Each structure stands twice: as structure tokens, then as C-alpha cells.
Amino acid sequence: MSVNHQCSYDSGRRGNARRVLGSLGIVLGVAALVLSFTAVAEVPGAIPPQGTHDGKDVAQPIEFPHNIHADVNKINCMYCHTYARRSKVAGIPPTSKCMGCHSVIATDKPRIKKLTEYWENREPPPWNKVHDVPDYVHFTHEKHLKRFVFDNDALPTENVSEVCAFCHGEVKTMTVAHKTKPLNMGFCKRCHEANHGPFDCWQCHK
Ligand code: HEC
Ligand code: HEC
Ligand code: HEC
Ligand code: HEC
Numbered sequence: 001m002s003v004n005h006q007c008s009y010d011s012g013r014r015g016n017a018r019r020v021l022g023s024l025g026i027v028l029g030v031a032a033l034v035l036s037f038t039a040v041a042e043v044p045g046a047i048p049p050q051g052t053h054d055g056k057d058v059a060q061p062i063e064f065p066h067n068i069h070a071d072v073n074k075i076n077c078m079y080c081h082t083y084a085r086r087s088k089v090a091g092i093p094p095t096s097k098c099m100g101c102h103s104v105i106a107t108d109k110p111r112i113k114k115l116t117e118y119w120e121n122r123e124p125p126p127w128n129k130v131h132d133v134p135d136y137v138h139f140t141h142e143k144h145l146k147r148f149v150f151d152n153d154a155l156p157t158e159n160v161s162e163v164c165a166f167c168h169g170e171v172k173t174m175t176v177a178h179k180t181k182p183l184n185m186g187f188c189k190r191c192h193e194a195n196h197g198p199f200d201c202w203q204c205h206k
């Protein structure tokens with residue numbers, strides 16, 4: 001109160017103080033802005049799971065650069081992995097989806113020539129699995145995406161990759177997909193504990 005009152009008519013020393021306070025305000029404002037930008041990279045209303053895994057790059061028939069598609073060209077994960085929102089599996093896109101772009105984009109590149117060859121031979125590239133939980137584990141993408149994306153008004157759908165990253169790491173920066181999260185029982189259970197997921201044995205082992 002008294003500071004405001006004096007500042008309103010005093011110049012000189014208090015003016016300096018005001019300038020200092022003013023620039024402090026700017027610094028704090030910038031800091032808040034920076035914080036709010038980093039906050040965009042988080043998922044509101046969720047406690048991220050703990051644990052990492054040092055998986056190697058998995059050899060693929062065509063090295064598929066997630067970075068070029070998801071980061072540089074900002075293609076949404078769910079544009080290609082269309083089933084994630086409504087089924088157990090996320091799905092690998094059919095070659096027809098690739099050709100929607102690659103019948104005209106980068107057609108002279110060796111990897112795209114190989115892709116076109118698969119397409120013309122009506123043969124899907126034999127993609128190798130990167131993530132694979134044992135058959136006795138029940139997992140479904142749908143419920144997790146519903147909880148963290150579609151029922152989560154605070155998360156814009158274009159940030160869905162942050163939810164995928166809970167269990168798959170920063171796929172959008174990968175030049176070749178590899179496993180970076182353990183996806184073992186402890187990993188799943190700790191996240192269920194933190195975010196009120198189910199932890200009866202039968203839920204994950206039906
Ligand atoms: C242009 C299509 C496209 C986009 C966009 C895309 N992906 Fe993929 N994704 C693929 C293809 C093709 C594969 C199979 C090749 C591979 O595993 O490297 C794949 C594989 C994966 C795998 C490994 C699957 C396995 O075998 O376990 C994960 C996880 C994945 N994508 C997550 C993501 C996430 C997260 C995003 C968004 C940041 C994303 N993808 C965006 C096409 C795409
Ligand atoms: C929405 C458009 C789009 C779709 C769909 C798409 N891509 Fe691409 N892709 C691009 C663009 C843009 C580039 C960068 C081209 C460049 O650098 O000239 C690219 C680059 C690539 C490259 C790197 C080429 C090189 O050697 O530089 C590969 C490999 C590739 N895509 C494979 C695929 C596969 C496989 C699919 C299907 C799963 C797919 N793309 C789907 C737009 C797309
Ligand atoms: C809560 C953890 C979790 C989240 C969140 C998650 N995944 Fe998965 N994902 C898994 C697990 C576990 C597997 C292995 C499933 C199996 O082996 O049956 C998997 C497998 C996959 C696969 C390969 C097999 C398949 O299902 O087609 C792709 C592709 C994939 N995820 C993409 C995504 C994308 C894209 C997102 C975000 C839209 C995402 N995942 C979000 C845990 C998750
Ligand atoms: C990011 C935290 C997180 C991770 C990691 C996670 N879950 Fe979940 N899971 C949840 C939450 C929260 C729910 C409850 C969703 C709801 O309210 O519908 C859930 C629900 C489930 C369900 C219940 C589905 C149904 O039919 O109702 C199963 C099964 C499940 N998770 C299995 C797994 C398995 C297996 C893993 C590890 C591979 C895993 N989850 C990893 C948070 C997580």
C-alpha cells in the first residue's frame with residue numbers, strides 16, 4: 001500500500017526502485033511465460049510414470065523416420081496410428097496411407113523407392129515389433145487415451161504425443177523407433193497407483 005502511494009508521485013530514488021521493480025516484473029513475467037511453455041509439454045491432470053529402458057534401434061525393412069513426420073512435419077501420431085483411440089492396438093498404417101504423400105513427395109529417395117516397390121507388389125513392408133508385452137498381459141490403448149486425452153479437456157489433441165510418450169518415450173524425435181520405457185509390471189502398477197488406475201491382478205491378467 002504505502003509503496004504504491006509513494007511511487008505514484010515520487011521520482012528519483014523511488015523512481016529507480018520502481019524501474020528495478022518494473023524490470024523484475026518483466027523478468028518474472030518472462031520466467032512465467034517460459035514455465036507456461038514448458039508446461040505445454042506436460043499432461044495436465046496426470047502423474048507421469050517412472051522408469052526408463054535402454055532399448056536398441058529395431059532393424060526395419062525401411063528405416064522409418066518418426067522425427068521427419070511427427071516433429072518436422074507435425075503429423076499427429078493418431079493420423080497414422082488410427083486405432084489407438086478406439087481399440088486395444090494402435091495399429092501400423094497401411095502403405096496406402098504412406099502413398100497418399102509419397103506418390104509425389106521425395107519419390108527420388110532410395111527409401112521411398114523401396115516403399116513404392118512394396119506398394120506396387122501389393123506387399124506390406126514386414127515391420128518388426130518394437131514393443132511387445134507377453135500374451136498373458138491385458139493392455140488396451142483405448143482406455144488410456146480416453147482417460148489422458150479425450151476425457152482431459154486441459155490437453156489439446158495436438159499434444160497427444162505427450163501421452164504416447166508416457167509409455168513409448170519421445171518417439172517424435174526418433175530416426176528409428178526403439179523402446180525407452182520398461183513396460184513391466186512395476187512400471188504399469190506404479191502408474192496405476194499414482195493415477196488411480198485399477199490394480200487388481202485380473203484387470204491386467206484376464
Ligand atoms: C506417417 C505415419 C506415422 C506417424 C505420423 C507416426 N508414426 Fe509411429 N510408426 C509408423 C510406422 C510406419 C511404424 C513402423 C516402423 C517402426 O516401428 O519404426 C511406426 C511405429 C511406431 C511405434 C513402434 C510400434 C511397435 O512395434 O512397438 C510406436 C510406439 C509409434 N510408432 C508411436 C508413434 C508416436 C508416439 C507418434 C507421434 C509422435 C507416431 N508414432 C507418429 C508410422 C507413423
Ligand atoms: C502427410 C504426408 C506424409 C505421409 C502420410 C507419410 N510421409 Fe513420409 N515423408 C513426408 C515428408 C514431407 C517427408 C520429407 C521429405 C523430404 O525430406 O523431402 C517424408 C520423408 C520420409 C522418409 C525419408 C526419405 C528420405 O530418405 O529422406 C521416409 C523413409 C518416409 N517418409 C516413409 C514414410 C512411410 C513408410 C510412410 C507411411 C507409414 C510415410 N512416410 C507417410 C510426408 C509423409
Ligand atoms: C499406458 C501406456 C501406453 C500409452 C499411453 C500408449 N501406448 Fe502404445 N503400447 C503400449 C504397450 C504396453 C504396447 C504393447 C502392446 C502389446 O504388446 O500387446 C504398445 C504398443 C504400441 C504399438 C505397436 C502395437 C500396436 O498396438 O499396434 C504402437 C504403434 C503404439 N503402441 C503406438 C502408440 C501411440 C501412437 C500412442 C499415443 C496415441 C500410444 N501408443 C500410447 C503402451 C502404451
Ligand atoms: C500413465 C499411467 C499409466 C500407465 C503407464 C499404465 N496405465 Fe493402465 N491405466 C491407467 C489409468 C489411470 C487407468 C484407468 C483409466 C480409466 O479410468 O478408465 C488405467 C486402466 C488400465 C486398465 C483397465 C482397462 C479396462 O478395461 O478398464 C488396464 C487393463 C491397464 N490399465 C493395463 C495397463 C498395463 C498392462 C500397463 C503397462 C504396460 C499400464 N496399464 C500402464 C494409467 C496407466
Ligand code: HEC
Nearest residue numbers: 133134137183184185188189192198199200201203204205
Ligand atoms: C497394472 C497392470 C498389472 C497388474 C495390476 C498386475 N500385473 Fe502382473 N504383470 C504385468 C505386466 C505388464 C507383466 C509383464 C512383465 C514383463 O514383461 O516383464 C506382468 C507379469 C506378471 C507375472 C509373470 C512373472 C513376472 O513377475 O514377470 C506374474 C506371475 C504376475 N504378473 C502376477 C500378478 C499378480 C499376482 C498380480 C496381482 C497382485 C498382478 N500380476 C497384477 C502387469 C500387471
